[in-house]
Amino acid sequence: MIPDFISITNLQRQLKDVFNAKQPMRLVLSNNSITGLVFSKDAAEKLLKSGMLDQLHEELWELNDKETVRVVKGSRKGMGKHSVPFKA
DSSP states (O other), X not given: OOOEEEEHHHHHHTHHHHHTSSSOEEEXXXXXXXXXXXXXXXXXXXXXXXXXXXXXXXXXXXXXXXXXXXXXXXXXXXXXXXXXXXXX
């Protein structure tokens, strides 16, 4: 499911509506560029309860860890033309 988009201005004006909406997440835009992601209250509670938010946090940390990036890139050198690109 592709999340709805919302401008920063509308997010500020409709904050309670966004957090209580049925739509689980929205991309926040500023000048047609993504500036963030907002989860509804229900979606955030489910993500916290399931542990998925912790897993996402760990994955994002690994994407930005220079040593992890170096190890993954090194291990993928021998995988041939079917390797998956790793962009940090």
